[in-house]
Amino acid sequence: MIKSYTYSAFGLIISSEFECPELITSSGEPDVSVRFGAAPLSLMNPLFSGVRFQTSGQEFLLTVDKIARYYVENGNSITIDVSPNAEIEEVRLFLLGSAFGALIHQRGLLPFHGSSVKIGASAIILSGVSGAGKSTLAAAFRKKGYQILSDDISVISFSNDGLPIVHPGYPQMKLWTDSIQKLGDDPSSYSQIRKRIEKHNIPIVQSYWNQPLPLNKIFIINSSNLGELKVESIKGIEKFSMLKTHTYRANFVAGEQMHTKHFKSFESIAKHIDVCRLTRPSGNFLFDELINIILDNLNG
Amino acid sequence: MDDLKKIVWLASYPKSGNTWFRVFLSNLLSKENHPADINNLFSTPIASNRELFDEATGLSSSDLTPEEIHNLRPGVYEYAARYSNELLFQKVHDAWLLTEAGEPMFDKKVTQSTIYFVRNPLDVAVSFSNHLSKSLDATVQIMADENFAFSSKPNRLHLQLQQRLLSWSSHIQSWVDQSELSVHVIRYEDMKTDTFNTFVKATNVIGLKASNEKIKRAIAFSDIKEMQKQEAEKGFKEKPANAESFFRKGIAGSWRTELPENLVKQICNDHREMMLRFGYLDDNGNLL
Numbered sequence: 001m002i003k004s005y006t007y008s009a010f011g012l013i014i015s016s017e018f019e020c021p022e023l024i025t026s027s028g029e030p031d032v033s034v035r036f037g038a039a040p041l042s043l044m045n046p047l048f049s050g051v052r053f054q055t056s057g058q059e060f061l062l063t064v065d066k067i068a069r070y071y072v073e074n075g076n077s078i079t080i081d082v083s084p085n086a087e088i089e090e091v092r093l094f095l096l097g098s099a100f101g102a103l104i105h106q107r108g109l110l111p112f113h114g115s116s117v118k119i120g121a122s123a124i125i126l127s128g129v130s131g132a133g134k135s136t137l138a139a140a141f142r143k144k145g146y147q148i149l150s151d152d153i154s155v156i157s158f159s160n161d162g163l164p165i166v167h168p169g170y171p172q173m174k175l176w177t178d179s180i181q182k183l184g185d186d187p188s189s190y191s192q193i194r195k196r197i198e199k200h201n202i203p204i205v206q207s208y209w210n211q212p213l214p215l216n217k218i219f220i221i222n223s224s225n226l227g228e229l230k231v232e233s234i235k236g237i238e239k240f241s242m243l244k245t246h247t248y249r250a251n252f253v254a255g256e257q258m259h260t261k262h263f264k265s266f267e268s269i270a271k272h273i274d275v276c277r278l279t280r281p282s283g284n285f286l287f288d289e290l291i292n293i294i295l296d297n298l299n300g
Numbered sequence: 301m302d303d304l305k306k307i308v309w310l311a312s313y314p315k316s317g318n319t320w321f322r323v324f325l326s327n328l329l330s331k332e333n334h335p336a337d338i339n340n341l342f343s344t345p346i347a348s349n350r351e352l353f354d355e356a357t358g359l360s361s362s363d364l365t366p367e368e369i370h371n372l373r374p375g376v377y378e379y380a381a382r383y384s385n386e387l388l389f390q391k392v393h394d395a396w397l398l399t400e401a402g403e404p405m406f407d408k409k410v411t412q413s414t415i416y417f418v419r420n421p422l423d424v425a426v427s428f429s430n431h432l433s434k435s436l437d438a439t440v441q442i443m444a445d446e447n448f449a450f451s452s453k454p455n456r457l458h459l460q461l462q463q464r465l466l467s468w469s470s471h472i473q474s475w476v477d478q479s480e481l482s483v484h485v486i487r488y489e490d491m492k493t494d495t496f497n498t499f500v501k502a503t504n505v506i507g508l509k510a511s512n513e514k515i516k517r518a519i520a521f522s523d524i525k526e527m528q529k530q531e532a533e534k535g536f537k538e539k540p541a542n543a544e545s546f547f548r549k550g551i552a553g554s555w556r557t558e559l560p561e562n563l564v565k566q567i568c569n570d571h572r573e574m575m576l577r578f579g580y581l582d583d584n585g586n587l588l
Contacts, residue, residue: 051375053358062358065368098358130350130362131459178456196365198455223459226535251355283541 006030009096010104010111010155011167011212020092022172022201024210032076032103034095039071039081047254053098057255060102067091070099075106090194096170101153101249105258110156110265111248114218115173116149116166117141119298123166123213125154126278127246128221133285136179137221139202140287143183147209148173153248156215162268164215171208174199182285218275219294220246223282229289231297234275240266242275304381307410308506309481310344311392312417313471315427317488318391319538320550321417323527324499325389327518328510335521338530339537344389347406348451348460352376366452366462370399373461374407381410387506393450394463395474396481408480413505416475419488420580421468421571422555422564422587433542440563443468444570469574487578489552495519524550 007014007023014023015030043061046054053062060072067090069081078099082091104111114127115138126134135151142148150169157165177187177198190200220234220242234242243266244250253262269275276297280290312318326342327335336342345352353361356379357372364372380388392406399405406414421443429439442448448465451458465471476483484505490498496512499519503510510518527547531539539546555564568575568585575581582588 050355051357051372051379064359065371093363094359097360097363129459130354130360131457176456178453193363194365197363199362199457224535225537225539225541249358252358281541 007170008210009170010100010150010153011109011157012107018088020096022092022096022203023170032078034078034080036082037079039069039079041069048251050251053102053252055102055252055254057253057258058106060106060252062094062098062102064090064094067094070095070102072099072102072106075103075108078103087194089191093193097153098249098252102252104153104155105249105252105262108258108261109167110262110269112154112156112218113152113246113248114154115151116154116169118147118149118209118213119216119295121213122216123149123154124216124294124298125166125218126221127218128278132221132223133280134221135173135175136182136285137287137290139173139175139179139183140285140291142173142204142207143287144291145207147207148204149209149213151204156265156269157212158265158268163272164269165212166215167212168208168210171203171205171210173202173204175202176200179285183287215269215273217298218243218246218269218273219278220275221278221280224279225282227281228279229281229286229293230279231276231293232279234277239270239275242277243269304378304410305408305412306381306384306386307377307388307390307406308412309347309390309392309406309414310417311394311396311406311414311475311483313419313424313465313468314393315424315431316417316419317486317491318393318417319546320491320522320524320527321415321486321502322389322391323522324518327521328503328508328514330518335526335530338527339534342389344391346460347373347377347390347392347394348463350459350461352380353461356380361461362457367400369461370397370405371401371403373405374399374403377406377410387412393465395466395471396478397464397474404478404480406481411481413507414475414481414483415502415505416472416483416485417488418472418485418578420552420555421567421575422559422580423488423552424468425563425567426555426558427548430548431540431543431546433540436559436563440566440570443567446470467570469571472574472578485578492552 002017005016006026008026009023012031013028014032016034043054047056058074062070066083067086071079101111114125115134116123116125117138126137128134151173155167180187190202193199310318322344329342330336350361353376356376361369425439429436444467446467450463451460452462531547536546
């Protein structure tokens with residue numbers, strides 16, 4: 001019999017054929033099974049195709065050259081066809097990114113592109129384009145003693161009343177050498193995500209919050225060359241478009257049923273949650289000022 | 301439009317008139333009776349846009365090596381072309397290169413037309429030095445550096461993907477002498493001195509139908525003074541954080557007062573062949 005490991009991540013119980021040391025071990029009936037096996041080279045009738053993925057909603061295929069193909073089905077199964085000579089760390093990197101992103105979409109949950117931080121009895125999500133500073137700002141909160149639910153992907157579900165709930169991801173952050181140094185830490189203490197990329201795995205077990213929390217606010221970080229530091233509430237149609245833009249892999253959603261569910265998620269968030277634009281001066285990262293402006297905004 | 305030939309590449313080494321042309325295009329395509337907002341230009345995204353890459357590939361470019369990213373970029377433009385119903389303008393500062401897998405990064409199968417902007421390297425040096433917040437000496441060195449690339453520091457995540465520019469001369473050569481795409485070259489100096497004809501030719505190359513009146517109005521609305529005025533009032537989001545301003549002087553020949561003699565010589569020496577070819581030096585090596 002093949003050995004199996006049970007973990008929890010993204011609010012799901014996962015059974016895996018291989019070890020995933022970045023995840024927390026768990027027990028209970030799995031929601032998702034992850035295994036090695038043969039994956040199709042392509043989907044028969046995809047509804048939408050990108051450069052390295054195909055989706056027909058409940059069936060999804062991701063191809064990462066020289067690493068693996070990930071076949072994701074029905075929100076409960078991921079089959080990984082590993083390429084010869086691929087490093088297992090690299091296989092897990094794309095599993096816990098795009099492949100789980102697809103699975104979360106299939107389950108009708110909303111994977112939001114951002115890191116979430118526990119503040120008081122609820123969570124905020126720090127979002128923005130790649131390079132805006134989502135993870136770095138979350139890490140700055142962590143340094144101040146705040147707990148982190150998730151880095152990069154924040155899974156949102158909805159209560160019966162339609163209130164958004166953020167689920168913990170797993171206790172690891174990924175930060176670039178430069179960010180680690182700016183936070184006053186030593187990058188060489190952490191393993192690199194891949195040999196040639198100066199982005200590191202930071203285990204955060206001590207400061208990980210492992211329970212779901214109500215979502216309080218979403219902050220979309222962007223940088224300005226005018227040196228501005230400000231928070232402003234985003235309203236109306238722009239709020240909707242920001243939610244769509246910052247959904248993790250929004251184009252993995254395919255088919256009418258999935259699109260309808262997806263749209264309802266935006267409606268619920270737009271109805272209950274304030275989405276703010278957090279503008280920071282480009283060039284230098286003012287950690288204390290950014291944290292204070294967020295805390296003031298939450299208290300105000 | 302049923303085939304993939306939808307992309308108009310607006311390619312140049314930095315500070316060579318690309319943004320001016322994009323402002324002109326915005327004004328040409330605008331129905332408004334006032335100058336287009338420089339912070340809200342008609343969509344002419346840069347080809348090294350990280351968000352487009354991540355969306356198109358389904359992967360985080362921040363998890364990929366530069367070579368893996370290069371190899372996927374031709375597919376990204378095919379994706380953009382496939383899902384667009386209209387012409388796509390893409391600003392490009394990358395040199396025209398093959399990917400590590402041997403494919404052209406900017407391929408003819410997605411190309412509607414290509415405009416390449418070239419400017420006297422003596423003026424580029426002055427303007428680029430301001431843009432980079434680097435000394436003129438350092439800038440002249442960068443312009444001769446065959447390995448120069450934007451967004452290439454390996455220790456951090458850049459907002460844009462790595463762009464290999466090569467040297468000023470090699471950048472031009474890469475676009476103008478490749479045999480895949482037909483390229484319409486525009487000299488910045490001709491945009492200045494023969495504005496109307498130069499812009500008319502460019503709109504014809506792209507296949508935009510516009511009356512002479514409309515073109516004249518778009519030229520007036522994209523005057524350097526208008527751009528400077530808007531930048532002074534509200535800033536320009538494409539300006540590098542450390543640069544004083546993006547729309548600096550916008551004149552041809554400012555090197556005569558701003559570039560020391562030794563650097564003029566250096567540039568003429570480094571880029572002699574291309575300067576001869578584009579009319580910045582005469583056959584005897586005299587500056588024109």
